[in-house]
Every structure is written in C-alpha cells, then in structure tokens.
Amino acid sequence: MFKTATAAIALALTASTAFAATDITWWHGMGGRNGEVINEISQKFNASQDQCKLTPISKGTYEEALSSGIAAFRSGEQPNILQVFDAGAATIIAAKGATIPAEDLIKGAGEKFNREDFIAGVRNFYADSDGKFIGMPFNSSAPIMYLNTEAFEKAGVEPPKTWEDFEKIAPKLKEAGYLPMTASQLTWMMVENFKSRNNQQFATNNNGYDGIKGTELVANDANQVMMFEKLKEWADQGLYGFYGAGWADNLKPFEEGKAAMWIGSSGSFGGLQKSAKFPFGAVFMPYWGSIEGAGTQSFIGGAALFAMAGKPKAENDCTAKFFTFLTAPETQVYWHENTGYVPVTEAAYELAKSQGYYDEKPVAEVGIQQLMLPGGEWTKGYRMGFYPQIRSVMEREFNRIFSGEVSVKDAFDTIESEGNALLARFAKTAG
Amino acid sequence: MTDTPLSAQGPTAPSFLHRLRDWWSGETANPVKRVQFGHGLTPWLFVLPQLAVVVIFFYWPSAQAVTSSFYIEDPFGFGSTFVGMENYADALGSKEYLSTAWFTAFFCVVVTALALGIGLLLAVKADKVIRGAESYKTLLISVYAIAPPVAGLIGMMFFDMHMGPFTRLFAFFGHELRVGVDYWDTTIALITISVWKQIPYNFIFFLSGLQSVPVSVREAALIDARSGWRRFKDVTLPLLAPTAFFLLIINITYTMFDTFPIIDVIVKDKPANNPMTLVYKVYLDGFKGNDIGGSSAQSVILMVVVAALTVLQFRFLERRVHYG
Numbered sequence A: 001m002f003k004t005a006t007a008a009i010a011l012a013l014t015a016s017t018a019f020a021a022t023d024i025t026w027w028h029g030m031g032g033r034n035g036e037v038i039n040e041i042s043q044k045f046n047a048s049q050d051q052c053k054l055t056p057i058s059k060g061t062y063e064e065a066l067s068s069g070i071a072a073f074r075s076g077e078q079p080n081i082l083q084v085f086d087a088g089a090a091t092i093i094a095a096k097g098a099t100i101p102a103e104d105l106i107k108g109a110g111e112k113f114n115r116e117d118f119i120a121g122v123r124n125f126y127a128d129s130d131g132k133f134i135g136m137p138f139n140s141s142a143p144i145m146y147l148n149t150e151a152f153e154k155a156g157v158e159p160p161k162t163w164e165d166f167e168k169i170a171p172k173l174k175e176a177g178y179l180p181m182t183a184s185q186l187t188w189m190m191v192e193n194f195k196s197r198n199n200q201q202f203a204t205n206n207n208g209y210d211g212i213k214g215t216e217l218v219a220n221d222a223n224q225v226m227m228f229e230k231l232k233e234w235a236d237q238g239l240y241g242f243y244g245a246g247w248a249d250n251l252k253p254f255e256e257g258k259a260a261m262w263i264g265s266s267g268s269f270g271g272l273q274k275s276a277k278f279p280f281g282a283v284f285m286p287y288w289g290s291i292e293g294a295g296t297q298s299f300i301g302g303a304a305l306f307a308m309a310g311k312p313k314a315e316n317d318c319t320a321k322f323f324t325f326l327t328a329p330e331t332q333v334y335w336h337e338n339t340g341y342v343p344v345t346e347a348a349y350e351l352a353k354s355q356g357y358y359d360e361k362p363v364a365e366v367g368i369q370q371l372m373l374p375g376g377e378w379t380k381g382y383r384m385g386f387y388p389q390i391r392s393v394m395e396r397e398f399n400r401i402f403s404g405e406v407s408v409k410d411a412f413d414t415i416e417s418e419g420n421a422l423l424a425r426f427a428k429t430a431g
Numbered sequence B: 001m002t003d004t005p006l007s008a009q010g011p012t013a014p015s016f017l018h019r020l021r022d023w024w025s026g027e028t029a030n031p032v033k034r035v036q037f038g039h040g041l042t043p044w045l046f047v048l049p050q051l052a053v054v055v056i057f058f059y060w061p062s063a064q065a066v067t068s069s070f071y072i073e074d075p076f077g078f079g080s081t082f083v084g085m086e087n088y089a090d091a092l093g094s095k096e097y098l099s100t101a102w103f104t105a106f107f108c109v110v111v112t113a114l115a116l117g118i119g120l121l122l123a124v125k126a127d128k129v130i131r132g133a134e135s136y137k138t139l140l141i142s143v144y145a146i147a148p149p150v151a152g153l154i155g156m157m158f159f160d161m162h163m164g165p166f167t168r169l170f171a172f173f174g175h176e177l178r179v180g181v182d183y184w185d186t187t188i189a190l191i192t193i194s195v196w197k198q199i200p201y202n203f204i205f206f207l208s209g210l211q212s213v214p215v216s217v218r219e220a221a222l223i224d225a226r227s228g229w230r231r232f233k234d235v236t237l238p239l240l241a242p243t244a245f246f247l248l249i250i251n252i253t254y255t256m257f258d259t260f261p262i263i264d265v266i267v268k269d270k271p272a273n274n275p276m277t278l279v280y281k282v283y284l285d286g287f288k289g290n291d292i293g294g295s296s297a298q299s300v301i302l303m304v305v306v307a308a309l310t311v312l313q314f315r316f317l318e319r320r321v322h323y324g
Helices: A001-019 A031-050 A060-072 A086-094 A102-108 A149-155 A163-175 A187-196 A222-237 A248-256 A266-273 A314-328 A329-337 A346-355 A363-371 A387-402 A407-431 B016-024 B041-068 B086-093 B093-127 B133-145 B146-158 B164-173 B183-211 B215-222 B228-258 B260-267 B279-290 B290-320
Strands: A022-028 A052-058 A081-085 A138-143 A144-146 A178-182 A259-265 A280-284 A301-308 B071-073 B080-082
Touching: A001 A163, A001 B041, A022 A031, A022 A060, A022 A314, A031 A052, A031 A149, A031 B016, A052 A314, A060 A086, A060 A248, A060 A301, A060 B279, A081 A086, A086 A301, A086 A387, A086 A407, A102 A301, A102 A314, A102 B080, A138 A266, A138 A314, A144 A149, A144 A266, A144 A363, A144 B133, A149 A259, A163 A178, A163 A222, A163 B071, A178 A187, A178 A248, A187 A387, A222 A407, A248 A259, A248 A266, A259 A266, A266 A280, A266 A329, A266 A363, A266 B290, A280 A363, A301 A314, A301 A346, A301 B133, A329 A346, A346 B071, A387 A407, A387 B279, A407 B071, A407 B080, B041 B071, B041 B290, B071 B290, B086 B093, B086 B290, B093 B133, B093 B228, B093 B279, B133 B183, B146 B164, B146 B183, B183 B228, B183 B260, B228 B260, B228 B279, B228 B290, B260 B279, B279 B290
Parallel strands: A022 A052, A022 A081, A178 A259
Antiparallel strands: A081 A301, A138 A301, A144 A259, A144 A280, B071 B080
C-alpha cells in the first residue's frame, strides 16, 4: 500500500517535471452524453501533443456556465475557455476586454485561420459586424422538423416544405389519428428562426450588430403576428399541440408516437434515436411561401467557445492550439456523429459525407444542409443584450396567447415594449 | 428597575475614554451584571466565530447588494452607470413584479395555513393513538427527510401533463390539468407539493408540544369541559402557542425562501407564465438574466419586507403568546 502510494507520488512528480505542460481549463454547460463527448475530445487533444493539458469542467446548464464564468471573471479566477450559448452571446461580446477575439488569439499564436473554412450559416453569428470571429463556433445546431414516417404513410401525405403545405396536410394527419404537430422552444423556432427562415428583420441597428445604443426589437410586425395567429388557430383546431415552455413536454407526444411532426434541434437526433420506437425522418423547418424572399438559411443555435482575457501568453497559445484542434475535420466529425450537432467547417462536412455517414443516417444531414441554404440580409444572426430575459418575456406571453388570455397582437406589443425596455437598460450597462 | 442608565451614575458621568477603558478591562458600570467573565474581551472571543459567519455571509453581501442596487452594471464589471432609485422604480413599477409579489403573499398565506393546520390536526390525532403510534409517527415524519428538489421531482411526476396520476384524477372530474401551461393549475401543484413537504416538520413540533402539556392540566380540563373541541381550544391551544408562534415564523420563511427548489423543478428553468415567488425572480433576473442592478434592488426590497414582517410578528403576535 505504502509502496504504491510512493510510486504514484514519484510518478506524478516526474510527470510534472518532465513535461511541464501548460494547464488550461474549459468551463462548459453540457451534461449527459454531450458532456462525455467533451471529455473524450479533451483527452484526444491532450494525447495529440504534450505542451498543453486541457481540463474540461461542467458547470451545469448553459445559463449556469455563463453566470459562473462571469462571477469567476469578476474575481480574477476565470477559466481559459468559456462556453456561451446563442442567447448569451451579446452579453459576452459586449463586454470588450472580457475575451480575446478567437481570430486574434489564433493568429497571434501563429496558427492558420480562414473564415471561409466555416460553413456559411456559422460564420457570422458569433462574429462582429466586420465578420471577425469573437467566439469560436463549437456546438452548432439548427431547428429542423422531425417526422413520424408511419403517420405520413398512413395519411398518404408528403412532408411540408412551407407552412401553406402544412395547412393542407395537417387535417389529413389529424384524420389518421395523429396530433399533426408539436414544437419545442417557440422562442427559438417561431421567432428567431421565423425571422431567419423568412429573411425578416429582428432588430434595428442591423439586427443589433452595429451598436448597443438604440437597438430595438422588431417583434410586432404583421408577419410575426400572422405566424402566431396561425399557430393559435391551428391549436384551436387540434392541428398543433402547445405544452408550455418546457422542451421535453413538447417533445413527449412525438416520442410516444402520438404527434406526426415535431420541430426540435438537429442536436436532438442522438437522443431521438434511442427514445423514438418508430422510424422517423426530418426535413427543413417550414417557411411561408407567401412571404417574398423566404426560404433562407436558419440561425445557428447551440453555443460557442470564448477565450477569456487576462491569461498568460503560454496559456493563450494552448487555447489557440485547442481551437485549431477543435476545427480539424476529424474532431468535428467525431463530435458531429456522437452528438448530432452539425460540423462547423466545410471540410468536416465533406469528410463525413465521404465516409458515407449520411447514406446511413440521412436525418443527420438535414441540419447542416439547412445552414448551407442561401443567406439573406437578416440571416447572419442577431445581437441583443439581456436577450435571455427577452426570451423569458416571450415565453410568458406565449403561454398567455395559447390560454386565450391575450390576443396575439397584444402579446407581441408587450414583448416589444418590455424587450425594448430591457435593451435600453442593457445599453446603460455599457456605461 | 435594577438597571440604572449610565448617565445617572453619580454626580460626574465618566468620560468616553474612561468608559472605553472600563469596558476593555471588563469593568462594567453596573457590577451586578458582571457575572461570569472577568475580561471584557473574552465573551467577544466566544461569539467571534458566529459574528464572522454573519458578517461574511450576511452583512457583507447585503451591503454589496445595496450598493449594486443603485447601479446598472455590465455583468463582467466593466461599465456601470449610477441610476439612483431607477432600479427600484423599474421593479415596483413593473406589472409583472407586482403580480409576483401578490402571488408570493397569497402563496405564503395558503401554504402556511394549510401546512400548520394539517400538521396540527395530524399531531392531535397522533397524540391520541396508542397502538402502533411509533410506526404512524415515523411514516408521517419520514417525508421530512426528503430534500426539496426531490420533493419537487416526485410532485412533478404526479402532476405531469402527459401521464401524471393527478392529471388523470382531475380529468376524471372534468378538468384538464395543465401544470406548466395554466397559471392556476401550476399554482395548485406548487401549493400541494410545498404543503406536503412542510407538514412533517410542523407535525414533529406540534406533537412534542402536545406531549409536554402536563397530564394534570389535561385531567383538570376534563372535569371542566366535556366537549373535546372546547378543551382543545381553551386549554391545549394556548399551551401550544409558543410552538405555534415559532412554527408560524418558520413556515413563512419556508414558503418565501425554501420553496425555491420546488419552484425550480416545476418551472424547469423556463417560468413562462407560471407563478413564482419573489426570491425566484431575484434569481432569474440576476443569474439567468445577468441583470445585477435590477436583481439587487429586488433583493433589497425583499430584505426590507422580511425585516418588517419579522418586527410586526414579534411586536403584535408574540405579546399574545404565553411561554408558561
């Protein structure tokens, strides 16, 4: 017993003196299988070289990871890498000096970096208005529509491309005994990606990219209101089921085989393969044929990695090295195939394709194809401060719409006025 | 009146320095009070650990909260704007904040009343049980061992929209229960779980309170009144008053603060239109929304409300409590 302990200590000592690897830490907000894959990728990185040693630490949910990161930064204990989710992007990007732009970091470490390597839908979301990468896109997802294949066969209908198609087929699916559709996280699906799929403006100041001051939400416009009036109408006709703001509550009817369609994340694919006991497919999230210029790409969901400021050069170089490792096609494909998130580079997509992954699992390709659709003026992303709270306001109002407490127009008026008040507050934080 | 004010100590009141020296060496103005410790510093030394905990974990963060409540601040601490009372005005002027406040008050009254009422009823009944009393008590108390988040999870299984037994029960009576979607349905779930979690605590205290009522008093009461209810009302209840007063404060604190994990489990991180307490809103705005100024102002408001409530309780209620 004593011998093994001494041996272990001796080994640890020699290990640390022999390599003197630079330690870097990575705080993330992923659990379950995704968290395991993060550990596996970190081990692969550590095994691939011996100058840097990366330790990933799970901080709970996305929100918890961000608030832990903020608290740590304020007390000078920040990690080298912090994962920040889509809705929190504006918060961390607005805090100039909290992060080192990923592009500067990578180039400063003498690594190669080319924006064009990334797939179109991923390039701008975490970049500044000049297109410089501030965050490193990591786990990216797209909202897609999953289909219960049996339901479509039974009803004898084709999957919808547009919402007009949906209106035609939904009654037939209902007749066949199914709830035609459910959708998780309406904020992401029916507002944010309603904007991107239909190429609609989401905020002034170039969707918020051009500045914090004076940015206002564009929410109660005719098209957005129409989308929700339709949803309410469909809900009243039994063509759409609304089960609150919780992700899983809306997914459950689809998993149980009761709903014919579910709008979820491309990243849900891994989980659905286990939980759904029936053959299923997926198509792009529908858009409105009646809106001119619609059918554009969607915003990416998920999260990006930010290099925190205030770290020594040796550690920053290790972070840069890890970012390069992370975007390598092999790493991306490993992540893609194990989690369902889309690969962020064209090379990784080509690699997965050449390996025949999509012949085997066509559903896995839908998300990335949707992100590679042609873009429009308003599809590169949105940048609004206190956005997680704006989402909460929307969630509250959506519950009221579907319980019949407020009209769609009134709800979106509230969303816009409360949202703008939050944006004005955020502008003051920049002081 | 054994205490005499310092200023009235003889013809010349001692100077401040004098008094400080006396205090340092443990010389109190009134020698009657000098009982156990010879040195003025020793007692302070003993309370120091406790004081340190209170200062570090309560006064210091509270002071920070008060300061931040006057600023609108960038979460990372780069920029901040002094806004005076604007954060308070924003909170108190917001319809949502006020409706959360009303809900908290309503929730507090209902949960406290039900948890105390049912706890007392069960304790009175358990007190009478002779056969199998132990297992009966253990069964009731065991719920207390369940951590609030677990209680929330168990509750949510019962209230699940798709397969919960309570949802089916309500459906049987013709009501479609939609916890998480409908405001009042969620309220029902929230109250049920919170009350269920708190009953055992009240039960334990009421039961021990009942068991400390002297047998002689009970027997005397038996002669005076035949009605069990009157005996309970006139004799047992007044003797239980200290316990009840203590439990009242504990239960109010419980509903205001300790129901947090239950709410968190029920709203699943996305409150939407569901009811929540003020504390949960402080957390949401501060930790999820990263609005430090607004969240601090809300927590200061809450602090003031709780302080006022405590003072009121001690001033008006405790006077009527007989400590025997």
